[in-house]
Amino acid sequence: MPPSRTEASHLLALCLPALDVVTPHLLRRVDHALDGTPAASLRDDTQIVLAEAINNVVEHAYTGSGFGAVAVSVSVLATALEITLTDWGRPVPDLALCEGRPDPTLLSEGGYGWFLIRSLTSETQHVRVGAENRLLMRIDLPMA
Amino acid sequence: MELIAEHHPAATLIRVNASRIDAPNALQFKEEMRTLTGRQDGRFILDLQKVDFIDSSGLGAVVAAMKQLRPGQSLELAALQPIVDKVFRLTRMDSIFAIHDDADQVIATVKD
Numbered sequence: 001m002p003p004s005r006t007e008a009s010h011l012l013a014l015c016l017p018a019l020d021v022v023t024p025h026l027l028r029r030v031d032h033a034l035d036g037t038p039a040a041s042l043r044d045d046t047q048i049v050l051a052e053a054i055n056n057v058v059e060h061a062y063t064g065s066g067f068g069a070v071a072v073s074v075s076v077l078a079t080a081l082e083i084t085l086t087d088w089g090r091p092v093p094d095l096a097l098c099e100g101r102p103d104p105t106l107l108s109e110g111g112y113g114w115f116l117i118r119s120l121t122s123e124t125q126h127v128r129v130g131a132e133n134r135l136l137m138r139i140d141l142p143m144a
Numbered sequence: 145m146e147l148i149a150e151h152h153p154a155a156t157l158i159r160v161n162a163s164r165i166d167a168p169n170a171l172q173f174k175e176e177m178r179t180l181t182g183r184q185d186g187r188f189i190l191d192l193q194k195v196d197f198i199d200s201s202g203l204g205a206v207v208a209a210m211k212q213l214r215p216g217q218s219l220e221l222a223a224l225q226p227i228v229d230k231v232f233r234l235t236r237m238d239s240i241f242a243i244h245d246d247a248d249q250v251i252a253t254v255k256d
Contacts, residue, residue: 020167044227051199055167104236107211109204112235119234
């Protein structure tokens with residue numbers, strides 16, 4: 001289903017180095033952008049989801065290639081907050097394939113990132129377009 | 145990252161004096177926890193009062209801190225702030241750790 005662009009309110013677009021030390025800065029910028037918008041109540045979920053998505057770019061898309069950039073775009077649609085991430089790293093697997101729920105009794109030290117994204121989003125789309133990875137994530141706005 | 149250990153009769157309290165446990169500092173957190181828990185036996189309470197954000201790397205580091213304990217040691221958590229609480233609940237790690245509302249209340253239960 002295409003996003004209803006006519007009703008979209010674009011909040012923020014920025015492009016920063018995909019480095020884990022930069023991620024907190026990027027998260028703060030997005031957090032401030034949500035202040036006073038219909039998506040303000042989604043601030044915590046947005047921080048969790050966005051941190052995991054950016055970590056994935058840093059750890060997987062740019063593995064072994066030094067580092068690159070990540071572009072983040074945030075919009076409020078009629079019924080959802082939409083976050084789009086673009087990177088220019090190597091192709092990464094579609095997160096939709098990473099089904100399942102981590103078993104806490106295994107005491108795994110990783111493997112929670114995509115699960116957290118899936119838990120808190122209503123929709124994700126992951127596509128490779130030319131040399132770009134594009135990840136679109138939507139978090140539903142609370143019903144008015 | 146700054147971790148401050150306080151020794152009390154009830155437990156060793158480890159206060160995290162940082163607002164985040166995430167990808168940039170998760171490894172450092174794990175190593176500092178290894179050093180602190182290597183010095184002492186018994187019960188450790190990790191006070192997360194000041195931590196307002198954790199990601200999956202930070203969660204993994206807290207799990208690692210528990211896994212690197214020796215027999216006779218335990219790790220409990222206290223004062224989970226909203227995002228930290230949410231991450232622990234979603235991943236059901238709240239079923240693995242004993243979680244207290246307030247670290248100071250726990251240590252106050254056993255007097256000197």
